[in-house]
Amino acid sequence: MAVLLSAAISVGPLAFTPLAAVGTQLKVEELSLSTHEGDPGTSVSVTGTGFEACGRATLTFDGQHATPATVNVPQISGTIVVPQDATAGPDHTIEAACDPDVDSGNAYHAEAPFTVTSGGGTTPAETRTLTLDPDHGPVGTRIDVQGKGFTQCSAKSVDLYVVGGTTIKSEIAVADNGDFSYTEVVPSEAIPNTYTFQAACTGEPDIYADADLVVESPANPVLTLDPARGAKNATVQADGAGFSCPDVDFQWDGGEPPFATAPAADSDTFTAEITVPADAQPGAHTVRAVCTAYPEQYAEAPFTVTDEGGTETGGTETGGTETGGTDTGGTETGGTETGGTGTGGTDNTSAVAWVVGPASLGGALILAIAAAVYFGRLHRGPRWVRGHVRATLRPATATADLTEQSPSGEPPTRTIRLDPHADPGSSTIDEVDR
Known part of the structure; x- marks a missing residue:
């Protein structure tokens, strides 16, 4: 009995150990x-x-x-x-x-x-896809690049590049399900055009997918002209911004062919000197700057062609000097009016001329009559005088003062006052022979 117990004790651990181990291994x-x-x-x-x-x-x-x-x-x-x-x-x-x-x-x-249930074998090329969202836009547009179906790519990465251009990103990680994603921003140096993006398995270029991206023109190309007016053959400075192209053509009123061409700088701007066409007609016109390679990208600016002879002088009128008309005074001698010369000028001078004429005429006639009487008495008879001498006073309606102009700072020297009187009628002088 003791032997059996001893054997049992010594064997027991050996029997229990495999059972525990088996229990762990049998866990499913x-x-x-x-x-x-x-x-x-x-x-x-x-x-x-x-x-x-x-x-x-x-x-x-x-x-x-x-x-x-x-x-x-x-x-x-x-x-x-x-x-x-x-x-x-x-x-x-x-x-x-x-x-x-x-x-x-x-x-x-x-x-x-x-x-x-179906399929199998080599993955068809059309099952690999490359998607761009959005697939168009100007410089600065954010593009989400998504690839699917690259499960055969053993490198588990793809290289993204532009066909015929540079590499955009190398070794983009590919998930086990064959998908990958990447974000790209259209760079500032990209000119408007259609570009083909290609994602190819790293080291296995035969495993690839393509997608097209259209880089559009900037939203608002701008053209300014300085000056904005001038004669034909004048030189004008043209400044442009937002022109993403190597060369710019200038069109006159949108016509072809261009009348000038200038290169555009890398910064999307340009400055060029253009010459107004020799056959430009006076008036308003339009100058268009258009990308040589991408005619859909252009901007316009107005230009005014002035008359022959250069730049217009802004609104300066050379007025003619107005010469006053000639007033005809008049001295009446024997019924005939001989026009005197008056220089048009101030109204006062003209009024004086018209008032002094009739008044001074009366005094002159009286002197003439007295002389005629005196000399007629010596040489002419009464009949001759009546037939040849006639005196008439004209009425006047105004009064005028004539003041002689004196030097500056000195008082006037003399003043003449003329007053009108009623018509006394006709007077006849009879000579009495002695």
Whole structure:
């Protein structure tokens, strides 16, 4: 009996140890799938249970295309996409595995069968896509670049570049499902044109996809002219901004061919001297600056062609000097009016002329009559005088003072006052012979 007990005690630990070990090894993790079959590209939801100790979980399809899973012990969950190159058939496996727990040293693993219903083999080129959003815009536009279907890219990265141009970005990471994304801003040096973007697997240029980007003209190209008016053949400075092109043509009233051409600087601006066409007609015109390579990009500015002889003098009138008309005074001699000369000027002078004429005429006639009487008495008889001498006083309607102008600072020297009187009628002088 003692022997048997001793044997039992010595064997006991040996018997119990394998049982504990077997119990651990016999513990089974389970994996459930949202579907057990599907075409390449099908998304499969995966849920695992029994993952008691798990730091990080990974899903794989046939041991490849690793995709991270979410850990929430004792469960894990995630989604994996059936690869585009998966061959049709039931011989596929979706697996879930956890990294070994540091404390226990145990690794958790589970798998489930999957059937690919169609497709398989080499991924067709048309299944790889490159999308640009937006696919057009001016300089400074933000472009979202999206790629899909690059599961065959063993480098797990793509290079993005412009066909025939420079590389935009190298080694953009590709996810296990074949997708990648990148953001690019249209650079300031890009001129309006259509560009082809290409994403190619790093080291495997045959695995690629293309997409077109249209770089549009700036929103508001501007043209200014200095001066904005001048004669034909005049030189004018033209300044432009927002012209993203190597050369600019200048058109007169939108006509062809251009009458001048100038290079545009790298900063999208230009300054050029242009000459007004020799056959330009006076009046308003339009000067258009248009990109030589991209005629849809242009700006206009008004220009006025002045008359022959140069620049117009702004509104300065050279008025003619107005010479006053000639007033005819008049001295009446024997019934005939002989016009005197008067210089037009102030109204006062004119009024004096018209008043002094009749008044002074009366005095002159009286003197003439007295002289005629005197000399007639000596040489002429009464009959001759009556036939040849006639005196008439004209009435006047105004009074005027004539003041002799004296030197500055001195009083007037003399003043003459003329007053009108009623018409005395006609007077006859009879000579009495002695």
